[in-house]
Amino acid sequence: QVQLVESGGGLVQAGGSLRLSCAASGRTSISYYTLGWFRQAPGKEREFVAAISRGSGSTGYADSVKVRFTISRDNAKNTVHLHMNSLKPEDTAVYYCAARSGYRASTADGEYDYWGQGTQVTVSS
Numbered sequence: 001q002v003q004l005v006e007s008g009g010g011l012v013q014a015g016g017s018l019r020l021s022c023a024a025s026g027r028t029s030i031s032y033y034t035l036g037w038f039r040q041a042p043g044k045e046r047e048f049v050a051a052i053s054r055g056s057g058s059t060g061y062a063d064s065v066k067v068r069f070t071i072s073r074d075n076a077k078n079t080v081h082l083h084m085n086s087l088k089p090e091d092t093a094v095y096y097c098a099a100r101s102g103y104r105a106s107t108a109d110g111e112y113d114y115w116g117q118g119t120q121v122t123v124s125s
Contacts (some may be wrong), residue, residue: 002026004064007118020082031075039093051105060105087123094118
């Protein structure tokens, strides 16, 4: 099992940047997990943002964040980051870190086994 704790959220103006971090703890290193970021805006369904696979470290992004966001992992520090640039008001949401034991950087939230509590990101116009 793994426990996930997100940090780094906050209030930022449109065009600004934030770096979210997700610290993992537990019996197993995050090197054995594919990690993802999802977000949920008020009144909307939770949606996929980005993922990075275990093993090869291949990445996947939602079309809405491609080029602007970058996911990275530091297995030695048991941490995954989401670097967010050129933020837009529509990026406002609670951002969740998630982990799955499979190798594929899945976009489906139902395929992730472990979730953090989330961190709020608010982008003002």
